[in-house]
Structure formats: structure tokens, C-alpha cells
Amino acid sequence: MKMNTLDKPPYYIDVNTKLSSFWEGLNQGEFRTTKCKSCGSVHYPPRTLCPSCYSDQIEWVNLPLTGTVETYTHVDIPPPGFNGAFYLVAVRMDELDKTILGRYTGEEPKIGDRVTMAFEQMGEQAVYIFKAL
Ligand SMILES: [Zn+2]
Structure with missing residues (x-):
């Protein structure tokens, strides 16, 4: 059956x-x-x-890949798969009425900083990160 x-x-x-x-x-x-x-x-x-x-x-x-930092935090203990501490930024994207989160590369960002998306490979898939403009 x-x-x-x-x-x-x-x-x-x-x-x-x-x-x-x-x-x-x-x-x-x-x-x-x-x-x-x-x-x-x-x-x-x-x-x-x-x-x-x-x-x-x-x-x-x-x-557009650009936006403005609304706020950020420092992640001291990264989740598995990440190498070391990093900044996590909340970015109000240009031409999108939303704020999205992303990892930030570089020194400590400031609220109001202009940033752009950059792309990083994770295996065969690229993911976005943010960096200063
Ligand atoms: Zn509709």
C-alpha cells in the first residue's frame, strides 16, 4: 500500500x-x-x-548602491563564519524608503556618513557589505 x-x-x-x-x-x-x-x-x-x-x-x-548611515553598533563577538569583530550599520538607502542592515568595513562609522555597497564573495554567492564613500 x-x-x-x-x-x-x-x-x-x-x-x-x-x-x-x-x-x-x-x-x-x-x-x-x-x-x-x-x-x-x-x-x-x-x-x-x-x-x-x-x-x-x-x-x-x-x-543606487549608496545611502546614509542612520545608526550602527559594534559586534564584539562575531557569529560563526566571521573573522573578528566588525561594525554593523543601519543604512537608509537612496531611492528606497527603507533602512537595511549590513556589515561595515573600515574604521568606526559616524551617523550621517555616506556609504556605498560593496560586494564580497562567500563561496559562489556575492553578498553586500558597506564601505565609506
Ligand atoms: Zn502595487
Whole structure:
């Protein structure tokens, strides 16, 4: 008797989802996210459905890599996989009405500093970090 006809659990998520363009963008040195073609909202993190008007008419856009430090903290005890202490900055991104977190390279930042995203390889995937402009 066959007990289970599912070959994948119901929560299985395929590699190369509709949001993989975000990760491809990082590999190409771009900060990419989604924009609603219907109402013009820019989303971050990227979405497949607009949270403002529920449209599925979504397009990918590249945003500027620059922003302004809103606040920061020093991480004395880094999580596994990180080499040594670092600064964690909250950056208000240009042309995005949101603040995002990222690791900062360099000396202690100051609130109001202008910063830019830079990219670091972690295996085959690039991730963004921030550095002073
Ligand atoms: Zn919308």
C-alpha cells in the first residue's frame, strides 16, 4: 500500500525561484529589487506580489548602491563564519524608503556618513557589505 504520493514535501522551495534575480544582481555588483508596474511601489526585500495593491505585475529595477548611515553598533563577538569583530550599520538607502542592515568595513562609522555597497564573495554567492564613500 502506497502511504504517500508526494515526491516533495508541501513546503519544498525550488532553487531558482522568482526572486533569484536579487541574488544574481549581487553577483553582478547590483542592488536589484522589485517594483510594481501597477502602483509604482518599490519593494525591499523583493516580492512576487505587491504588498500595496496585490498586483502580480512586478518588474526588476536596479537601485543606487549608496545611502546614509542612520545608526550602527559594534559586534564584539562575531557569529560563526566571521573573522573578528566588525561594525554593523543601519543604512537608509537612496531611492528606497527603507533602512537595511549590513556589515561595515573600515574604521568606526559616524551617523550621517555616506556609504556605498560593496560586494564580497562567500563561496559562489556575492553578498553586500558597506564601505565609506
Ligand atoms: Zn502595487
